[in-house]
Amino acid sequence: MAAAKRLTQRDIARLAGVSQATVSLVLNGADGNDGRIPAETRNRVNKVIRDTGYVADPVARRMVKGLNRILGVFTYEPAFPSAQADFFTPFLLGIEEAAQELGYDLLLLTGAGTRRKIFGDNVRLRLADGCIILGRQFDPAELERLVTGDFPFVAVGRRDDAGGPVPYVGGDYAPATSALVHRARDLGHHRIAYVGLNQGAESSEDRWQGFQEAIGGADLVTNINAVGRPAAEVLDILLAADATCVFFTELADAIAVEALARNRGLSIPGDLSIVVIGNHIRAEQATGTRFTSFAIPREAMARAATQMLVRRVEDDAPVEQLLLPCEPVEGETLGPVSTQTIRIK
Amino acid sequence: MAAAKRLTQRDIARLAGVSQATVSLVLNGADGNDGRIPAETRNRVNKVIRDTGYVADPVARRMVKGLNRILGVFTYEPAFPSAQADFFTPFLLGIEEAAQELGYDLLLLTGAGTRRKIFGDNVRLRLADGCIILGRQFDPAELERLVTGDFPFVAVGRRDDAGGPVPYVGGDYAPATSALVHRARDLGHHRIAYVGLNQGAESSEDRWQGFQEAIGGADLVTNINAVGRPAAEVLDILLAADATCVFFTELADAIAVEALARNRGLSIPGDLSIVVIGNHIRAEQATGTRFTSFAIPREAMARAATQMLVRRVEDDAPVEQLLLPCEPVEGETLGPVSTQTIRIK
DNA sequence: TCAAGCCGCTAATGCGTATTAGCAGTTATG
DNA sequence: CATAACTGCTAATACGCATTAGCGGCTTGA
Known part of the structure; x- marks a missing residue:
């Protein structure tokens, strides 16, 4: 035995x-x-x-052939634990589908409690033919090593060049954000606020850039360059600035402020319009409110990234950088600007 | 380049x-x-x-060492596509956690559109040190080959012997079912019905066995040995049999019958108590009703299976068979039997 | 002074497969 | 009839690493 x-x-x-x-x-x-x-x-x-x-030992086979038909999926954060699950699930779904179609299996390398490194001692990642990297965080040093190295990879989410162009599939946030700004302006909003980081992650910068391009500069009444600030503070600032419409990068912030505003007797979007830039998961589930937003095509991104990776693995295809359009989500928190000014403390 | x-x-x-x-x-x-x-x-x-x-090539390493610190996760059905996602997610979560702790990575081998075979031409499974098998379906021939073979594996869910004992971690449905039957009897129910298969899958048989043991035989008024039958038919049969309480093995059936019953003016559990044997996912989400049931400890099962598999891989441990207790779920569909008989057509 | 022991390192081997060069035997070709 | 071409197969090799036997030089002990 x-x-x-x-x-x-x-x-x-x-x-x-x-x-x-x-x-x-x-x-x-x-x-x-x-x-x-x-x-x-x-x-x-x-x-x-x-x-x-009898079946041939895939290890020995790989040894001589060099390829495995296995794609690695690397995340810095744990993929499944429930809080993250909703974030990663659509990606995994898309990756699995595409990998299936292309005849690849998936090697999951998900973040431990301790932050996981791509270039650790036990880089089992190399067992795969290439890898897809998920997650918002990204160690810059590791990214650079990946870029200069010869291991095929594709990032999900746009990444700035790091010693060379980074292959990625991302969401095209800038135009999607611009479109929402234009909608707001068309509805008469002239006093628009922005709550969220405008630098740091590429995705933040893209949003901010799209926002700036569309707003022209004159109409931005407040830019609260932070996330997670107490809702009361944020709301006070918004009201003090006479904002009629506010853009949030973080859904959580929007939810908190919206609840507080209603609590204080403000009507949304009657007195204050709210736009969330990018649909974070559970937009409707966590609260009854469906925020005006745009949809991030997570599953499509994952599929495209997988296909791109396979092209790189099999055909040694050149680096591609792909941004997928984000469709607007109507929602119910963006309306015409109110003609009367209400101020309730 | x-x-x-x-x-x-x-x-x-x-x-x-x-x-x-x-x-x-x-x-x-x-x-x-x-x-x-x-x-x-x-x-x-x-x-x-x-x-x-430099990092050592894990393939060459494996070639000589024999082990990889990789666990395969095999499913006959696709793991992520949304309909299944809720079923597999808790399992994957538990497996990932345990694997992480034990220092293993996961190789996902998920079912294609076409049914996937473990023993196909391209058994990339062997790249892993062992594997966990998920899913309700299980090809008997393949199971037998696994049992007689030397590849370490653990099934999630009880499996009958197949040319030898099958290592598994399952839910202990029989006593959990018995407990619910006793609760129903304690509440005065003497006319109990059973809707669902009582043979076929091991899990079905366990439920049925637990049911039979507790009910004693005399009280079973109807046994509709089928799933997915039209709710109207089922309800008519139940009413004709004067059942005061009905056990469903399938949540979907319970939902349909409950809705119809309410629609016809019956009160649940006033006129008819409903018990679902095993909490299928989204019990509360799909409908407002929280069915009386028992909880299947999916995550714990997955963790235990992973640990068991590692024991088998590393220490060549003997076959274990483990059933985890299923805690009762109070719910709101099991109540005392009504003293008056209501019959509404 | 010589054997024994140790230290620092390397040559050689095997893991299971894919692949190539090429051998022996046969058949076609001029 | 000699040569070429083909057929059916095999020996040999490489892939990248871990591991073992063992080599030459040095130190130690008697």
Whole structure:
């Protein structure tokens, strides 16, 4: 039971009365004119293979071929634990689908409690033919090593160049944000506020850039460059600035401020319009309010990233950078600007 | 850019002016008294390794060592696509956590559109050190081959012997079902019905067995041995049989019948108590009703299965079979039997 | 002074497969 | 009839690493 030694091609060869090389040739469908195995021999070998249930060791195979048909999926953060689950699930779904279609399996390398490194001591990642990197965080040093290295990878989410162009599939936040700004302006808003970071992560910068481009500069009444600030503070600032519309980068902030505003008797969007830039998960589930926003095509991004990665692995395709459009989400928190000014403390 | 050859130990050796064997010894912490590398040489080699960013090829490593620290996760059905997602997610979560703690990575082998085989042509599964098998379906022939083979595996969910004992971690449905039956009887129910398969899958049989043991035989008024039957038919049968309480194995059936019953003016549990055997996902989300049921400890099962698998891989531990208790879920659909008989057509 | 022991390192080997060069026997070609 | 071409197969090799046997130089002990 314990020492049930694995079968090897040598075993098959012995049983079939041929050489190991012949077994290999039979297995790999002796094509062309090189290894020519007549049907009779082929059948004999195949019979032994069937009878014994032999299967080639993928490790040894990989050893000589160099490829595995395995894609790594790396996340700095744990992928499943519930808080994150809703964030990663659409990505994993898309990756799995695409990998399936392309005949690849997935090697999950998900963040530990301790931050996980790509270039650790035990880089089992190299077992895969290439990898997709998920997650908002990204160690810049590791990114640079990846870029300069020869290991195929694709990032989900736009990344700035790091010693070279980074292959990625991202959401095209800038135009999506611009479109929402234009909608707000078309609805008469002239006093617009922005709550959220405008630097740091690429995705933050993209949003901010799209916002700036569309707003023209004159209409921005307040820019609270922070996330997670107490709702009361934020709301006070917004009201003090006479904002009629506010853009949040973080759904959580929007939810808190919206609840507080209603609590204070303000009507949304009657007195204050709210736009969330990017649909974070559970927009409608956490609260009854459906925020005006745009949809991040997570599943499509993941599919595209997977396909891109396979192109790089199989055809050594050049670096691509792809941004997928984000469709607007109507929602119910953006309305025409109110003609009367209400101020309730 | 294309031919950026991977570094090997030989490269490191050349750069450090030593032999490949020395590099390997340095990497594997020359323990004991066998390969003794003085600090000076060790430092020199380590410096080159750091400078070049070399990492050992896990494939070659596996080739000689035999183990990978990778666990396969096999599902006959696709794991992520949304309909299934809620079913598999808790399992994956538990597996990921346990694997993480034990220092293993996960190789996902998820079902294709076409049914996937464990023993296919391309058994990449063997790349892993062992595997966990998820899913309700299970090809009996493959199960038998697994049992007789030497590849370590653990099933999630109880499985009957197949040419030998099957290692598994399951939910202990029988006593959990019994407990619910007793509760119903304690509440005065004497006319109990059972809707669901009582043979086929092991999990169905366990439920049925637990039900039978507790009910004693006399009280079973109807046994509709089917799932997915039209709610109207089922309800009519239940009413015709004067059932005061009904056990469903399938949540979907329970939902349909409950809705119809309410629609016809019956009160639940006033006129009819409903028990669902096993909490299928989204019990509360799909409908407002919280069914009386028992909780299947999916995450704990997955964790236990993972740990069991590692024991088998690392210590060649004997086959274990483990059933985890299922806690009762109070719910709101099981109440005392009504003294008056209401019949509404 | 010589044997024994130790130290620092390397050559050699094997893991299971794919692949190539090439051998012996047969058949076609001029 | 000699040579070429083909057929069916095998020996040999490489892939990158871990591991073991053992080599030459040095130190120690008698």
